Amino acid sequence: MKQFDVQLIGGVVLHQGRIAEMKTGEGKTLTEVCPAYLNSITGEGVHIVTVNDYLAERDRELMKPLYDYLGVSTGVVISNINPQERKDAYSKDITYITNNELGFDYLKDNMVKTKESRVQRGLNFAIVDEVDSILIDEARTPLIISGQGDEPTNLYQITDVVVKSLSEEDYKVDEKERTVTLTESGVAKIEKFFGIDNYSDLEHFDLRHHVGQALKANFDMKKDIDYMPKNNEIYIVDEFTGRIAEGRRYSDGLHQALEAKEGVRIQSENKTLASITYQNLFKSYKKLSGMTGTAQTEEEEFRETYNLDVIVIPTNKPIQRIDREDKLYSSRIAKVKAIIKDIVETHTTGQPILIGTSSIEKSEELSELLSRKNIPHNVLNAKFHEQEAHIIEKAGMKGAVTIATNMAGRGTDIKIDDEVKKLGGLKVIGTERADNRRIDNQLVGRSGRQGDPGESIFYLSFEDDLLRVFSSPEILDKLEHSLNKNGQSDVLIQNKFFTKRVREAQKRIEGMHFESRKDTMKYDGVINKQREIIYSQRNEVLDTDNLVEFIDKMVKEVVSSKLHTLRLKLDDETYIDKSIEEIFIDYLDEINPLLFNKDFVTVDRVLDVYNKNNSIEEVEHYLYEKSIDKYNLIKQSYDEYMFSSIVRGILLSFVDLNWMEYLESITHIKQASQLASYKQQDPLQVFTLDSFEEFNELVKRIKISTVVSVFNIELGSGCETF
Template structure:
């Protein structure tokens, strides 16, 4: 860290600003752990495990202490350790890592472990060994009798880390498992019963959603949430927090979206519609409105009864004009696959809302995929918030420290690197156009490659990575391309990116999970590559947040290795044209190759990135604010559902609502059979009522922005109407269950669900719904519809 950076952190700590938690009081513990090292090395594996068991007993922890499936947050198990126990934990963890992996934990790794045990989000640079830190902290919590979920960004990392760290866990007497999307319910139950589970955050979220709809206690797979250690914490807790997780039941697909897409396909840009230069919004012109009215055979597209049609047209127009193939999505095996903008890879089980997704399918001429009736949904923020203890680690936490404090009440601190970072981060090289920028990039790659220096070129999207890769190959050089089109060879490509003469072109590097070692996987040419200056990282345009820039930079200079990073940007980069507030200032001088060195123009580029970061924060806040009331309502429903599933609430409610029918059935089938039938009836109608409530609130949110025309705050209006709708939910569900009881087919064998008309969807499916594109429709949509509404009222043309 530079001296100016250290001074800034010191001032921030003095002021109590986020991102400044120091490992106060922890360094002496680590030093004392070092004094135990020689004694522990003399122990056998069995003796080492016995020492860990003694530590477990000392902490009051017992294996398997968290009960499964209560549906409520668990109280913290175990007790806080004293300093002696923490010293012993550090020493045992270091020795376990040395024996199992041949990796002796650095002092800073032990500081990281202790910081995680404090419930802190720690920033550790790439290559500093976060995986071992997370495993040692997870083992520490487990030895206290806590049940730990290590949450990652994808299945690959969950499986890899659990298998990689398993020998460490076993030496410490801790049981570990992992869960991926292929796991069966029985496999999930078994895995979640272990002390530590490595699992993708989306997968544990989907298991939470499925458990919320279980009708038998024995079918529950999740224990009550206890400890979450979040790997790549900024990606999971900030980026993923904007994307709700959804559980849906299949329903028949409609054809309205396909018709709207077909009609929109005939519209001409500049005549029938106009797209804003920032690429964020598009709207019909007057000619376009007239054309749509003619096509639908109506007089006024903005009439009250045309709301659904108007929404379909706007969504189809958005899909056609603003969503770009090979940038925002790929077409693979006849399906639309979204590209994760933060990682440049295919987003697993992710889709846009049904209308937009169907519009893109129609745009590409694909058969419409399954449509879903939303049964329940969950945002990552609420999932993480359900754990009594949360800690995290990432290479870029301090930048989002204020958000982590605002949304999760978590403090953030950065740890020093084990070896001083000597990477050289050059100032951006700014060019007047994308063409001149790319020409300079190719020249830079050719000159660096001539010396044998390995090069990593980072791009924002699939299309750009393939364009640059093709240009490099056309120049006579070979390169590896890593993007969403072929991410199956990811680990192998990254492992060799530091080899002598290697050229790698990749989309975003965040969460790749593999270090780039100088000299390649085996480090054979490490010294030669180091003498050439180490890995050269070249960013093609700034990302929408400095975090992603820093994550790319951090691929060079690991563990004291030399390295260089530089970003080549241009004034027509997407991140600038979308978010810059004003036109760029006139450059005092543009060099022959298109390079601009003007300080004012450079500040303009940096301002655009700050605006982008602000827009993302606003999106996060908006998602959170819209969800808050639904979250509290869902908690009320879950409490009631828990009482029904685990107790006699259903029998009490239905016996009171239908006393005569209850007495009749009780004498015919017996008390226990009737109580179970009542449970199934009330669970069905309660879940049905909640699904209907979600559908109503989704429709409400989709049009709530129109309240701004009446000078109402849309979020306040949404909350008010949502609360009114929820007020009658429980009485309605109870009465619906009572009505079902009147006609239910119940025998001594139990409830016949089909004859009683309480069958659930034959199949359910899960996905993450990226609903933010609709946000960008709203401002221009308000302008257009406001004008149309005024015309309808005044008779103006």
């Protein structure tokens, strides 16, 4: 096995912690061998991250003999293995894994109750295959581990019915921003239906939220494009791959709104137990690198977000594929007719064809039209994703016609034989330009691998979303004028001017998405700092050999803080008419249940201490000493290992409980911060301040709850009470 020079160059780039852009078919699987081996020598582990289980297993099996020869161990983490198998796989020198499994294992490791239950051993070096898909396309979608939430209210069904009854003048859809808002007439109808005076009042916040999600579900989210009903459930369709996003649900009530829209069972809103974005997950690696066929268009974002440079690796052989000018039609119907005509004519020659579509609906429409023409073909979309690799592998055979949504089948090469090469290689037909140039480049890159011949062409129409929504009115006027000038109602001759305008529209959308991801990262960056604090302290609790010293410090801090409230009572105006005895009674009623679990400290004894020198400080000191005596008695009634185990369990339980509640509250804090702009305030700044205030309260609650629970531990055997 010998690497091409370009594969060695790619390996150097990966070892340097950069992104190597390598075209489809250039051998990325072999390129990663040298940097993976070199970085595995440290013994800290290397993760080779890919997009699905099939590719992870395939690449590991393919490369295992070579790694065995080199003396390094390999493992693979896929969805159906148990925790011990996961731990074993992560312990290997090189581990193949999907981005999903990596992220969820990271979150689960930060929820374990014993350090032995962890499966990962740290994030050292990662080589991310299809790096643009994982670090860019999925950057806004957080990984979430959920628990059972409260049962959904009937407000989802009610708001769905109300929203469906609205007229077009009652709401406004912004297709660019993908938002739906009520007009004045819409607000009036909502107020009338629910019998309220002012829809904007803070007391109607929950109603506004439900109505907003119902509006988005009904007038923005598209069936078989954004989601797909299946088996009485709603499944998310990944906008970039066309695959079903298994195990994911839209958050913040949107999924329930879609369930109400489609009339399927409305499931409860899950409570978030743990969450992280891919941005912050992969930024946690000591060294990060990646490979893809399409990274250069996102070079700025890779550098700004991940501090990763993009290096374009030359192809081993010159590209022979012919990329033809786009064909533009006045209507979608005219465009589809032209596509079918092209497919039929090409199919008669035996040249294989790969047709890229933007949605399940459009792929099935095209499939129906081809069936009427008796053209045998395969369809690859979210409904048939199980056969993905098998269908893609055969797409280069003579006479093959394959319809695929977006980037379905990424990572699987389409190979052609000598007979197909003589026919012109694989022909790629794009049925419209995607919002993102990378998606188009990925589709085109399926053809012409390793210097093979090939061909690509895109068909567009005025009715395509890209042109209809994102092109300027001036451009559309020019397009229409050009058609009329040519006296043609169907087709516009291929024209470089309009091709350039399409690229400009794509760049604008890419810029919008980049800004959206940056906005997401700013907010999640705030939460990530807090997550790092919680996870760091949690790991300290799990790993420390001296937990008793850790708890000793916490007990003294909390006890001092609680006892200091006596001074606050003396300064409180509500106590101004009370005697010192009455103040002590109120005070002891508060602290006895917390620190002593019984009426251990009497008012008479506290008064005796106070009356010696009329000193509050001496009372506080007396109570502090008694509290520490109580704590020491509990601690000494167990051996150190047993006491540490009990306290560790208590502390971790309160950390997890409070963090879960914090993640739930942070959603509301973020929603509330968006209203700050109406007060001429920066929403991000408001969110940052409010979230850290809430986080500081969280830390206090963890400490207080833990110490109170420690003071309520039953004494161990053979120990006398006070």
